[in-house]
Amino acid sequence: MLMPQDLIVKSLGACEHISPLKLESASHHQASYFAEDSQRIRLDVKLRPESDPEAQLSLEVAGPRQRIYFRPAHTTAAIVTCGGLSPGLNNVIRSVFYELFENYGVPRVLGIKNGYLGLTSNSGLEPILLTKEFVEPIDKLGGTVLGSSRGAQPAEAMVDFLQARGIDILFCVGGDGTQRGAHALSQESQRRGANIAIVGIPKTIDNDIAFVRLAFGYATALEKAAEVIQAAHVEARGAINGIGLVKLMGRHAGFIAAGASVVSQEVDFTLVPEVPFPLDGAEGLLAALERRLQSAGHAVIVVAEGAGQFLFEGTNQLRDASGNLLHQDIGAFLRDKITEYFKQRDFPVALKYLDPSYFIRSVPANVFDRIQCDQMARSAVHAAMAGKTGVMIGSASDHFVHVPIPAVVTQSKVMEVSSDLWRAVLQSNGQPRW
Numbered sequence: 001m002l003m004p005q006d007l008i009v010k011s012l013g014a015c016e017h018i019s020p021l022k023l024e025s026a027s028h029h030q031a032s033y034f035a036e037d038s039q040r041i042r043l044d045v046k047l048r049p050e051s052d053p054e055a056q057l058s059l060e061v062a063g064p065r066q067r068i069y070f071r072p073a074h075t076t077a078a079i080v081t082c083g084g085l086s087p088g089l090n091n092v093i094r095s096v097f098y099e100l101f102e103n104y105g106v107p108r109v110l111g112i113k114n115g116y117l118g119l120t121s122n123s124g125l126e127p128i129l130l131t132k133e134f135v136e137p138i139d140k141l142g143g144t145v146l147g148s149s150r151g152a153q154p155a156e157a158m159v160d161f162l163q164a165r166g167i168d169i170l171f172c173v174g175g176d177g178t179q180r181g182a183h184a185l186s187q188e189s190q191r192r193g194a195n196i197a198i199v200g201i202p203k204t205i206d207n208d209i210a211f212v213r214l215a216f217g218y219a220t221a222l223e224k225a226a227e228v229i230q231a232a233h234v235e236a237r238g239a240i241n242g243i244g245l246v247k248l249m250g251r252h253a254g255f256i257a258a259g260a261s262v263v264s265q266e267v268d269f270t271l272v273p274e275v276p277f278p279l280d281g282a283e284g285l286l287a288a289l290e291r292r293l294q295s296a297g298h299a300v301i302v303v304a305e306g307a308g309q310f311l312f313e314g315t316n317q318l319r320d321a322s323g324n325l326l327h328q329d330i331g332a333f334l335r336d337k338i339t340e341y342f343k344q345r346d347f348p349v350a351l352k353y354l355d356p357s358y359f360i361r362s363v364p365a366n367v368f369d370r371i372q373c374d375q376m377a378r379s380a381v382h383a384a385m386a387g388k389t390g391v392m393i394g395s396a397s398d399h400f401v402h403v404p405i406p407a408v409v410t411q412s413k414v415m416e417v418s419s420d421l422w423r424a425v426l427q428s429n430g431q432p433r434w
Helices: 088-105 114-119 153-166 178-191 218-237 255-264 283-297 330-344 358-360 365-386 403-407 420-429
Strands: 040-042 059-060 076-081 108-111 169-173 197-202 241-247 269-271 296-303 348-352 390-394 399-403
Touching: 059 114, 076 088, 076 114, 088 108, 088 169, 088 365, 114 153, 114 178, 153 169, 153 178, 153 330, 169 178, 169 365, 178 197, 178 403, 197 403, 218 348, 218 358, 218 365, 241 255, 241 330, 241 358, 255 269, 255 296, 255 420, 269 283, 269 420, 283 296, 283 399, 296 330, 330 348, 330 403, 365 390, 365 399, 390 403, 399 403
Parallel strands: 076 108, 076 169, 169 197, 197 390, 241 296, 241 348, 269 296
Antiparallel strands: 040 059, 059 399, 390 399
């Protein structure tokens, strides 16, 4: 259970320099735009008895500080993007650069190539010196212009790299594995007494990182997934006993599958990791699908990649380079099981299987995600310039907040099956309440 002390943010030291940000306007004096460390947001805003431990949990408000730790003109910052792709990565890189270079006056901002691998000397990868000319057009592009990779690297080797190149601030953009790496970097830097600020920016297209209400890339994923579902529906409706089967992202959480189902309103079965579903028997998926075809003549199924993994019990459990469990391919499994089931029953079906995951991950961010990227990136810069370290930018009650990375990586975020989102799924498709 989290305790109040678990949510205290570490700092490199006293903030002795006046911020160069010019925030004064005709209606507000300069100081009113700055945040203070004493300003905190309750983790749970519902009124609770003061004796309730959760009533004591709060997070430090993000935002520019009036006094900062680093002297901008003598500061070098770097950005690294890790893990799988997500819409908005280039927007984050661009906004971090502009906040540092234009607003704070940091003269040297580096881009680390190919994830944490680029933070090791034996990789042969040298950082890119970011410039206005380099970053200006990248927000219109999908992917990451810095490249990415999976897998941990020794924290000692990475801090050696940072110190050798005089890097004072490192922004780590990535999911839970990336944040675990950022925590290791922060610990090693503190062990050496190296004044390097390590700040995490959460990237999870699955929207499954704790302390982040809406991760960048999620809204774009819903938009593109809904387009694929629409195509699957057209294919299914245009065939005799047509079935559209769409596999979407979601290793541990069904936010994309559920959200896209609600957005499209054309899905008959939504399968997510949080809800085990029977495959066989009168109450199973296959029988329910047969009943749907008999009544409507077509059906659309959306399955998250992490759904139904219990159906593979006894299969060897493998992990990727980042330590993430490699799930069995539930999409191909269901495709084959559905085909076999109806063949045995002499019930002709026309099944179309779509897996748009890599397409969705690689598209440019939509307008909602672009503003998310920009605000999260600038909040990260403010935190770093104030000397915050071992911290990730999160969100609580419509505010950006500072979350100690250890509190992030010890929790997981999944979809609540009692939530309005899941109830909306069940209302829209009428599937069995497994």
